[in-house]
Amino acid sequence: MSDFRKYLDEQLNDEEFRKEWDASECEYSLANSLVKARKESHMTQKELAEKTGINQADISKIETGNANPALSTLQRLAEGMGMVVKLEFVPKRLL
Numbered sequence: 001m002s003d004f005r006k007y008l009d010e011q012l013n014d015e016e017f018r019k020e021w022d023a024s025e026c027e028y029s030l031a032n033s034l035v036k037a038r039k040e041s042h043m044t045q046k047e048l049a050e051k052t053g054i055n056q057a058d059i060s061k062i063e064t065g066n067a068n069p070a071l072s073t074l075q076r077l078a079e080g081m082g083m084v085v086k087l088e089f090v091p092k093r094l095l
Contacts, residue, residue: 024065027065031064038063048081052076054077054080
């Protein structure tokens, strides 16, 4: 087990920390999915920006979790990669 994982496990015992960590899961998942999709499309941020008309800096902000993009922006990004956006609602995990 890595030092980070040990540290994280300790921090997750704190209820406030756990709430913040859980609240950020959606943003992290979105950012991770965009990076993965872009790389699977063999595109750089610059190439995706050129194809979609979305500023490369804005794509970077989304990928690092520092932006809250509109669904229409996500759809433009997906279209630029030859993909579609799929959203779903799932039950909360039991802790």
